[in-house]
Amino acid sequence: MNILDKIVAHKKKEVAQLKSEVSINKLVKSPNFKRTPISLRKALTVKNSTGIIAEFKRQSPSKGIINDKVEVVDVTQGYLQANVAAQSILTDTHFFGGSVLDLMQARTVNETTPILRKDFIVxxxxxxxxKAIGADAILLIAACLTKQELKNYGKLAGDLGLEVLYEVHNKEELDKIELENKIIGINNRNLKTFKVDLEHSIKLAGQIPTSCIKVSESGLSNPAVIVGLKEYGFKGFLIGENFMKTEDPGLACQAFINQIR
Known part of the structure; x- marks a missing residue:
């Protein structure tokens, strides 16, 4: 069983437990459920967008602890000052050390920029x-969902006013998605082995329709690479570890953005 299989198996048990404790009705009645989500698509395509989706991530299965010293509110404020296009927050607890509370806390100080809920949706x-915790967009990972699940979950998100970042790693996963007008993230990290290869973004880029927004994810630490990826039509760049491994992720993000302007 690879890392992704372990994560998905654990997530299914976790969600089953959660569903037995929390009703859909309770979620619908939460204050955040009434707010109008901020568009990730617009944030990535608006004139002068940095395209940076800066992530809050405490740990990962491949790296262990990345940063467990900083507070999500402080990092969020730093990212906003750096003028990120969007924010990504890992809400998986068991493998990534995050929680839904992280996203809720970030939302209290972030009223202007879209927040992506980064988790393993099953x-x-x-x-x-x-929607109830204040996210504007969700991640759907093609590697752990069927074609029908991707369609159904995408529709549910849309019905709730949430946008979707569809994550793929290869052509087979790309073929599971109805590609018109989607936000497509190409993960440079193989979720089964956790190895990173930036060539993934470039190889798959040409097979994604121009109606889609292209996002490159993982292993992005060099501003020059961002500039290069823009030439292949990429509008978004999801970066977590590169900022989070520093004492001040917001400051690191600002310095990075200054080099791609």
Missing amino acids: DGFQIVEA
């Missing part, structure tokens, strides 16, 4: 929960 319940 059930529609999590999408309703994403």
Whole structure:
């Protein structure tokens, strides 16, 4: 069983437990459920957008602890000052050390910039929960969902006013998605082995329709690479570890953005 299989198996048990404790009705009644989400698509395509989706991530299965000293509110404020296009927050607890509370706390100081709920979505319940905690967009990982699940979950998100970042790693996963007008993230990290290869973004870029927004994810630490990827039509760049491994992720993000302007 590879890392992704372990994560998905654990997530299914976790969500089943959560569904037995929290009702959909309770989620729908939460204050954040009434707010109008901020568009990730617009944030990535607006004139002079930095395209940077800066991530809050305490740990990962491949790296262990990355940064467990900083507070999500402080990092969020730093990212906003750096003028990020969007924010990504890992809400998986067991493998990544995050929680839905992280996203809720970030939302209290971030009213202007879209927040992506980064998690392993395996059930529609999590999408309703994403809306309830104040997310603007969700991640759907093609590697752990069927073609029908991708379609159904994408529709549910849309019905709730949430946008979707569809994550793929190869052509087979790309073929599971109805590609018109989607936000497509190409993960340079193989979720089964956790090895990083930037060539993934470039190889798959040409197979994604121009109606889609292209996002490159993982292993991005060099501003020059961002400039190069823009030439292949990429509008978004999801970066977490590169900022989070520093004492002040917001400051690191600012310095990075200054080099791609």
